[in-house]
Amino acid sequence: MDDVRLAVRRLIAASARPGTSTGMFLQQVCRTAAQALSASGAGISMMTNDGTRGVCAASDPVSERVEELQFVMGEGPCMDAFATRRPVLIADLGAGAVSRWPGYVPAALQDGVRAVFAFPLQIGAARLGILDVFRERAGPLSATELPMALHFADVTVEALIDRQSDAETAADADSLAADVGHGAQLFQAQGMVMIQLGGSITEASARIRAYAYAQNRRLDDVASDIIARRLRFDKDQP
Amino acid sequence: MEQPEELRHVRRLVSSLRARGGVGALSAECLGEVPEVDGVVLSVLAAGAGEVMLSDSGPFADQVEDQHSRSGQGPHLDATATGDVVLADDLRAPAARARWPLFAPEMSAAGVNSIFAFPVSIDGLPVGILSLHRGAAGPLSAAGQARARRYSEAAAVLLGDQASGGAAGGVVLPVYAGELQQAVGIIMEMGGVDAATALHRMRAYAQHSSRPMREVVAEVRTCRPPFDPTAAT
Numbered sequence: 001m002d003d004v005r006l007a008v009r010r011l012i013a014a015s016a017r018p019g020t021s022t023g024m025f026l027q028q029v030c031r032t033a034a035q036a037l038s039a040s041g042a043g044i045s046m047m048t049n050d051g052t053r054g055v056c057a058a059s060d061p062v063s064e065r066v067e068e069l070q071f072v073m074g075e076g077p078c079m080d081a082f083a084t085r086r087p088v089l090i091a092d093l094g095a096g097a098v099s100r101w102p103g104y105v106p107a108a109l110q111d112g113v114r115a116v117f118a119f120p121l122q123i124g125a126a127r128l129g130i131l132d133v134f135r136e137r138a139g140p141l142s143a144t145e146l147p148m149a150l151h152f153a154d155v156t157v158e159a160l161i162d163r164q165s166d167a168e169t170a171a172d173a174d175s176l177a178a179d180v181g182h183g184a185q186l187f188q189a190q191g192m193v194m195i196q197l198g199g200s201i202t203e204a205s206a207r208i209r210a211y212a213y214a215q216n217r218r219l220d221d222v223a224s225d226i227i228a229r230r231l232r233f234d235k236d237q238p
Numbered sequence: 239m240e241q242p243e244e245l246r247h248v249r250r251l252v253s254s255l256r257a258r259g260g261v262g263a264l265s266a267e268c269l270g271e272v273p274e275v276d277g278v279v280l281s282v283l284a285a286g287a288g289e290v291m292l293s294d295s296g297p298f299a300d301q302v303e304d305q306h307s308r309s310g311q312g313p314h315l316d317a318t319a320t321g322d323v324v325l326a327d328d329l330r331a332p333a334a335r336a337r338w339p340l341f342a343p344e345m346s347a348a349g350v351n352s353i354f355a356f357p358v359s360i361d362g363l364p365v366g367i368l369s370l371h372r373g374a375a376g377p378l379s380a381a382g383q384a385r386a387r388r389y390s391e392a393a394a395v396l397l398g399d400q401a402s403g404g405a406a407g408g409v410v411l412p413v414y415a416g417e418l419q420q421a422v423g424i425i426m427e428m429g430g431v432d433a434a435t436a437l438h439r440m441r442a443y444a445q446h447s448s449r450p451m452r453e454v455v456a457e458v459r460t461c462r463p464p465f466d467p468t469a470a471t
Contacts, residue, residue: 048260053410125257126256126257176397177282177284178285180282180290180292181284181290183290184422185287187411187416187420188426190420191420191427194420194461195423195428
């Protein structure tokens with residue numbers, strides 16, 4: 001176990017070199033975790049206390065899709081782990097989990113994920129996000145894997161806090177301006193689509209996300225199209 | 239270069255702000271620490287979306303922002319263009335009126351006579367503004383300036399953390415900032431106007447009816463704006 005701890009630290013230290021963006025760092029953590037836990041993949045979503053999603057990362061494209069799924073569906077082990085501040089360990093998505101997450105489970109199974117283990121990234125009262133570990137086969141994490149996964153979560157939190165205390169983190173003024181612009185446009189698009197649908201903000205947000213997911217397009221681009229009135233959503237269309 | 243003592247102050251401030259909601263909490267905290275002013279606003283110069291307000295406190299924040307975006311003049315724009323602090327302690331004074339001929343008279347007619355704009359810079363590039371404003375004319379005290387500067391540096395650290403994300407959705411807008419933009423979208427759709435016009439219509443209504451902007455935003459978000467979204471102001 002100590003060997004594993006050391007190996008984990010070394011891997012994370014190597015990926016936390018100055019100039020590495022938080023996104024790249026988290027991706028490295030996901031890859032390392034997937035390998036060490038004989039998982040098919042892993043994903044991390046940073047979240048604020050009110051559940052809004054921030055930076056996310058995944059070990060591979062399929063895991064990124066599955067990680068994204070919870071935010072499209074608005075439900076899943078990650079959401080629950082974040083809300084309850086406890087790990088949510090689902091050794092077999094095929095066994096009854098569908099009644100808990102009726103939208104998420106069939107879609108995850110379709111993407112080939114059979115087991116999901118979600119670990120909160122938190123320290124004291126502060127919640128930073130969630131680490132999700134995905135497996136293609138059913139079955140629990142073993143007696144050595146579970147503590148290792150928890151250790152991964154702890155080390156990730158430490159590394160994130162260290163990065164945050166360093167004011168020089170690869171900050172980029174242009175990307176900030178672009179991100180805030182995209183953020184503002186996404187919210188504006190939600191307001192517009194809400195009126196187009198005659199529904200709620202939640203419905204509008206879900207429709208936009210579902211559209212982006214189905215069309216395999218970036219949410220930012222879809223929002224720009226809505227703002228520019230190149231794309232609209234109507235009540236009677238599904 | 240900054241004194242280590244000052245850096246420690248900024249770091250402590252960043253930690254405490256982070257625990258209390260980050261940039262969303264910054265304006266109210268800053269106003270609490272600099273009670274000699276009437277209001278504080280933190281905004282970012284967003285690509286393609288003008289100044290996006292991240293947090294505000296006090297009754298005049300929306301008018302200060304609105305006048306900047308309407309006139310294309312004012313201390314915010316000068317501070318972000320130059321990266322220097324702009325202290326406008328009397329907007330009625332001839333010098334201020336000469337410098338901002340559209341902005342200054344409108345602002346003082348709206349009841350704001352001093353504005354102190356502190357650029358928020360990342361890697362030396364101004365990305366936003368922390369602005370303090372007051373109804374009465376008069377300078378900002380040295381202690382007030384030092385505190386405001388500290389908050390502007392804390393804002394840069396908090397925003398820098400998010401900017402370093404790189405992946406999709408690197409920056410998370412504070413809850414109210416997001417709600418304000420949703421309301422903008424609702425007026426855009428109902429009024430058939432662009433974002434800047436929609437935001438101005440909401441702000442103009444709030445000002446003319448002397449209602450807090452937050453109330454107006456909340457009503458718009460229920461799809462029942464208290465004003466005609468199609469009517470020009």
